Amino acid sequence: MRCKRCHGPIRSRDTESLQKVWAWLVAGIIAFIPANIYPMLLTSTLFDRSEQTIIGGVIELVHYGSYGIAAIVFIASIMIPVGKFIAIAYLAWAVQHRSSRNQHQRHKLYDVVEFIGRWSMIDVFVVAILSALVQLNAVATINPGIAALSFGLSVIFTMLSALAFDPRLIWDEEEPVRHD
Amino acid sequence: MPRVHLTSRNRTAVQTLLESMSLPPLDDLIACPHCDTLHIERALPEGGSARCVRCGIVLVTRRSDALVQMVSLACAAVILMMAAISFPFLDINAAGFTNETSVLSAIMAFSSGNGVPVAIAVALFIIVLPLTRLLALIYAVGPLVLGHKPRPGARIAFAMTEQLRPWAMAEIFMVGVAVALVKITGMAQVTIGPAFWAFVTLVIITIFNDRIMSRYTVWKALDLTSRD
Incomplete structure (x- = not known):
């Protein structure tokens, strides 16, 4: 069946929804591990070469005294991805266990996850800008490390995981009868 | 007042009730893109806008431009x-x-x-x-x-x-x-x-x-x- 207005497919429920959610989520978590272990930025100046991981970048920003920016990077690259893994896993788990509790809150949580996920991309863009800009021959060059790639993939995989979740599944269990 | 809850026992009853009620033609219904609440479309005055009764998001704005x-x-x-x-x-x-x-x-x-x-x-x-x-x-x-x-x-x-x-x-x-x-x-x-x-x-x-x-x-x- 197709929508008569936008010709998109119409289904009552996406029966493979949870399978896709788990698959993308696992892929996202796997990609997140090297993203934190390996360097995000490879900096070489006249005197030395240094490698910087995501956490290393945050610590350096704190050393410079840019607490606000450090907080943005920390929230976008660590807290949002980890929070998203937990949130999506909880949503899928609750549907699988036919939970009928907190349906409104779970729907809200889904909205938040869907809205906020793309903001994790900030760090990948930072790396892209720095490495494009800082190409000063011998004086200083910055190149993207392998973590930039795996972090970007992790964000994309988790976005796909969130998009695969069918929020209507939240409402399929009967609400417990409340005597009020 | 007791609320009606959809349980498997009364779900079919509610369905037949819904079917017997005369719903307006589909083209006149608007589902809120955020929370799926169904609304019936009304003609709006120029410059007016209609919001979802449940979540408050703007559903329709009527501006000719x-x-x-x-x-x-x-x-x-x-x-x-x-x-x-x-x-x-x-x-x-x-x-x-x-x-x-x-x-x-x-x-x-x-x-x-x-x-x-x-x-x-x-x-x-x-x-x-x-x-x-x-x-x-x-x-x-x-x-x-x-x-x-x-x-x-x-x-x-x-x-x-x-x-x-x-x-x-x-x-x-x-x-x-x-x-x-x-x-x-x-x-x-x-x-x-x-x-x-x-x-x-x-x-x-x-x-x-x-x-x-x-x-x-x-x-x-x-x-x-x-x-x-």
């Missing part, structure tokens, strides 16, 4: 995008060495190693997808503004602008630029080029356009014009 505004903002954004990718974005100056980057040259600069996939991702998220969205919107709504019939595939084009929304990340890129500037100021002197401001304006216009864009108005206009 809404489509014109949407298309002209999209055209402005396309022109700004051209400026933003071709003019110098940032200049860096350290110890006598300078490097001038435009967004386009930044993407071209990666030719080996880890840079290639990152460059492709950046190009997709900040140039290709936003531009596709804008052009699809102009393609779908533009003919309506000029009083023509919609072009073939206008519906698919408009559905695409909606689906690509989460993947167009120009505003996130701007936050990334801000972080990069802070990181770099200790190391070198950075001058902001004209493309930077073009990009900022572009982001503001895009956010504004997405805010005022009423999906329902566009679909309604597409329905009306393709009928006759």
Whole structure:
């Protein structure tokens, strides 16, 4: 069946929804591990070469005294991805266990996850800008490390995981009868 | 007063009840895109807008110039995008060495190693997808503004602008630029080029356009014009 207005497919429920959610989520978590272990930025100046991981970048920003920016990077690259893994896993788990509790809150949580996920991309863009800009021959060059790639993939995989979740599944269990 | 709950026992009863009630024709119903609450469409006065009773999101706005505004903002954004990718974005100056980057040259600069996939991702998220969205919107709504019939595939084009929304990340890129500037100021002197401001304006216009864009108005206009 197709929508008569936008010709998109119409289904009552996406029966493979949870399978896709788990698959993308696992892929996202796997990609997140090297993203934190390996360097995000490879900096070489006249005197030395240094490698910087995501956490290393945050610590350096704190050393410079840019607490606000450090907080943005920390929230976008660590807290949002980890929070998203937990949130999506909880949503899928609750549907699988036919939970009928907190349906409104779970729907809200889904909205938040869907809205906020793309903001994790900030760090990948930072790396892209720095490495494009800082190409000063011998004086200083910055190149993207392998973590930039795996972090970007992790964000994309988790976005796909969130998009695969069918929020209507939240409402399929009967609400417990409340005597009020 | 006891509330009616849908249990398996009374679900069929409720279904037959719903079927026996005369629902208005489907075309007159609006489902809230956020919470799926069904509303019945009423004619709105010029300049009026209707909000969802449950979650408060704007469902319909009636402004005769809404489509014109949407298309002209999209055209402005396309022109700004051209400026933003071709003019110098940032200049860096350290110890006598300078490097001038435009967004386009930044993407071209990666030719080996880890840079290639990152460059492709950046190009997709900040140039290709936003531009596709804008052009699809102009393609779908533009003919309506000029009083023509919609072009073939206008519906698919408009559905695409909606689906690509989460993947167009120009505003996130701007936050990334801000972080990069802070990181770099200790190391070198950075001058902001004209493309930077073009990009900022572009982001503001895009956010504004997405805010005022009423999906329902566009679909309604597409329905009306393709009928006759």
